[in-house]
Amino acid sequence: MLNRRNFLTAAVGVAAAGGLAACAKEDKASTGTSGGGGSKTITLGFSQVGSESGWRSANTDSVKSAAKEAGYNLKFSDAQQKQENQISAIRSYIAQKVDVIAFSPVVVTGWDAVLKEAKAKNIPVVLTDRSVETSDQSLYVTLVGSDFTDEGRRAAKILEKVLEKAGHKGAVKIAQLEGTTGAAPAIERAKGFKEVMDASHKDDWKIVVSQTGDFTRAGGKQVMAAFLQSNPDINVLFAHNDDMAIGAIQSIEAAGKKPGKDILIVSIDGVKDGFVAMSEGKINAIVECNPLLGPQLMDVVKKVKNGEPVERWIKTKEGDFMQDQAKAALPSRKY
Numbered sequence: 001m002l003n004r005r006n007f008l009t010a011a012v013g014v015a016a017a018g019g020l021a022a023c024a025k026e027d028k029a030s031t032g033t034s035g036g037g038g039s040k041t042i043t044l045g046f047s048q049v050g051s052e053s054g055w056r057s058a059n060t061d062s063v064k065s066a067a068k069e070a071g072y073n074l075k076f077s078d079a080q081q082k083q084e085n086q087i088s089a090i091r092s093y094i095a096q097k098v099d100v101i102a103f104s105p106v107v108v109t110g111w112d113a114v115l116k117e118a119k120a121k122n123i124p125v126v127l128t129d130r131s132v133e134t135s136d137q138s139l140y141v142t143l144v145g146s147d148f149t150d151e152g153r154r155a156a157k158i159l160e161k162v163l164e165k166a167g168h169k170g171a172v173k174i175a176q177l178e179g180t181t182g183a184a185p186a187i188e189r190a191k192g193f194k195e196v197m198d199a200s201h202k203d204d205w206k207i208v209v210s211q212t213g214d215f216t217r218a219g220g221k222q223v224m225a226a227f228l229q230s231n232p233d234i235n236v237l238f239a240h241n242d243d244m245a246i247g248a249i250q251s252i253e254a255a256g257k258k259p260g261k262d263i264l265i266v267s268i269d270g271v272k273d274g275f276v277a278m279s280e281g282k283i284n285a286i287v288e289c290n291p292l293l294g295p296q297l298m299d300v301v302k303k304v305k306n307g308e309p310v311e312r313w314i315k316t317k318e319g320d321f322m323q324d325q326a327k328a329a330l331p332s333r334k335y
């Protein structure tokens with residue numbers, strides 16, 4: 001698995017390499033329409049994962065409005081959570097000779113070939129939201145996104161508080177609704193959560209069932225219904241996103257149980273509907289993952305296009321919320 005900390009240390013060198021790639025492209029472009037310098041409108045090719053969740057809709061809106069604001073020519077495509085669609089979108093951006101390609105990779109592996117094609121044409125690639133696993137670090141310039149492993153750790157830490165608040169005694173039987181199989185947030189959130197569990201709760205916590213719900217409400221609903229059948233004694237749900245938690249709540253209620261009471265729920269994202277469920281007492285705590293990456297992304301794209309150095313990983317800042325903060329926080333939630 002990709003170790004983001006490790007690649008941070010390589011930041012300066014690789015960012016410089018990315019910068020060089022951007023410069024080479026700039027040189028080429030300057031013989032054409034721009035006459036040199038950064039005056040030409042930036043064309044950005046963006047391949048989005050899909051429209052699987054509230055987080056994703058907010059992210060898409062943020063990218064589109066920030067591109068408009070920055071005056072870029074944005075070419076946008078939605079891959080409907082399929083890697084092959086993302087690969088063809090990236091290939092078409094290469095063929096169209098866009099200035100910069102940005103994408104949020106649905107899964108971590110399988111990108112080297114297409115990224116090499118972009119590199120061969122001197123088109124710099126910026127990752128946004130999710131990371132990739134590659135042996136050749138020069139294939140992308142930077143990642144703009146969250147620390148998912150830390151989100152997983154934070155979810156476990158906040159579960160400690162939730163259990164304490166609920167006065168929970170005895171075994172903690174956890175059901176885990178995983179994100180899309182092979183996606184960075186699914187892998188890393190599970191890893192961070194397990195890390196805290198293994199370090200501090202080896203004897204009292206156990207993940208009794210864990211399966212993907214593909215980050216969707218329908219997936220969360222369906223998988224939770226099956227969990228409740230096979231393991232009716234589950235007392236905690238850790239969902240890798242709010243949408244799956246919201247789907248799961250429907251199945252918990254259909255099974256005659258009270259979400260937030262009989263089954264304590266911790267999820268990740270912090271979308272409006274998650275806050276609504278939390279203010280109704282159905283979700284106990286949410287770890288925020290900020291989708292409003294557009295403005296930061298546009299900033300980075302400009303720097304990359306102009307050959308300026310950028311950090312290898314531009315991290316998003318985020319917070320945690322307990323149920324008693326939900327009502328107060330709800331009106332100010334922007335997504």
Ligand code: GYE
Nearest residue numbers: 052053055129185215241
């Ligand atoms: O948590 C989930 C979305 O990659 C951080 O993808 C993103 C995740 C987010 O579908 O809701």
